[in-house]
Amino acid sequence: MTEMLDMAADFRATMSRLATGVSVITTCSGPTPIGMTASAVSALSLDPLQLLVCIDNRLYTRTAIAEHGRFAVNVLGEGSEPLARNFAVSKPDKFAGVETFDDHGVPLLKDAIAAVVCDVAEALPGGDHTIFVGDVRHCAHRVDGRPLLYFAGGFGALRAPH
Template identity: 70%
Template sequence: MTETLDTTVAFRATMGRLASGVSVITTRTGSTPIGMTASAVSALSLDPLQLIVCVGNHLFTRTAIAEHGRFAVNILGEDGEDLARTFAAPVPDRFAGVAVDDSHGVPVLQDAIATVVCQVSQALPGGDHTIFVGDARHFTHKSASRPLVYFAGEFGVMS
């Protein structure tokens, strides 16, 4: 069923009332790091350890994850708005000046408050997105950190 533009806008505004954490999904294509800002991330399972990320089918990041078979979810903290905006913008090199650790086969943002490196176990269709199920291979977090959140089209922090 194809929705009208008004319906799409109304649905988007409604779902914008669901506060979400802000992450940067990273992977690589060859030796080139690839990344995008995302809020469609969720834990899926504790046995096995899995999470899901939803990536628009029109995005190069989707192709890169599918080809590389690995990705990282970099959860941003309250001081991560600049990173979120950089990785959401159409800039040629989103990684310019960003500290990364490449020891897990994908770029991991050193300024993230938590990171999960995943091996893709499934790629499922989800409308105009692909739902990647990732098996957690490495994960870490910083103890006393508050997350960056996204609500009603704006970034904020939890008090």
Template identity: 80%
Template sequence: MSETPDTTVDFRATMGRLVTGVSVITTRSGNAPIGMTASAVSALSLAPLQLLVCIGNHLYTRSAIAEHGRFAVNVLGEDSEALARNFAVSKADKFAGVETIDDHGVPVLKDAIAAVVCDVAEEIAGGDHTIFVGAVRYCTHRVDSRPLVHFAGGFGALRASY
């Protein structure tokens, strides 16, 4: 095992061994819904209620979140690989055929197993990413669901009992 990574490829491969949940981050740009698949999402604080998302600086979603000031984290279920792939690629209308609810100023995916709507509380520079700290406005979840997970560049399902 190497003590220091030789390249970004080594680092990405190493971090790919960290199992993460798969979410779609949504916001608005004007009236248009914007979204992207993400795995860099984490709870941050219980007092106040906050979470964080990390978005690449080169992505349009980053500038849309900064401009709109609100975003949603939509946690995907184990049967949502196609939805994750849909939001992971660049294309004109990622929302075509995707049912959303827009009660909170940003699109929330109807098929998400959990969703958190946040106002941007802080933007922090993090290398080639921006870390958005979100102040939680609304959250919901389904108790009878299992998450879609990402590991080593692929998608899978959680098989542990809980």
């Protein structure tokens, strides 16, 4: 058992070296907006247009996505670390003071540099997570946006290209 825990810690530390973009996944539970910070997001297919998100099975966001059937991936830009941290913790109202709009049945963050709205196509088991495959229903981005990155347990940004 100890060996497995050591391996899990090693795996987590190893995977922290994979730089990823930072997103906030949003959905609704009835009229209540629900959201969480995530880095396990990936484009999946161009035909049909699909992406995937991986959500910890212990989180209420997982249940809310399954019940609502729609979610959004809000890609955060550099300088959005406070927003990422806000949605990364458990608290009663993560949306307090956060500007959103709802044109597609889920809250979209005004400060996101990109957003993708998806209907759940599949929910697949993935160990202690659920892999939600989403059919893209809407997407938009800002051409001047630069991403917030997550690496080795901290936030960062891209260097300006030469």
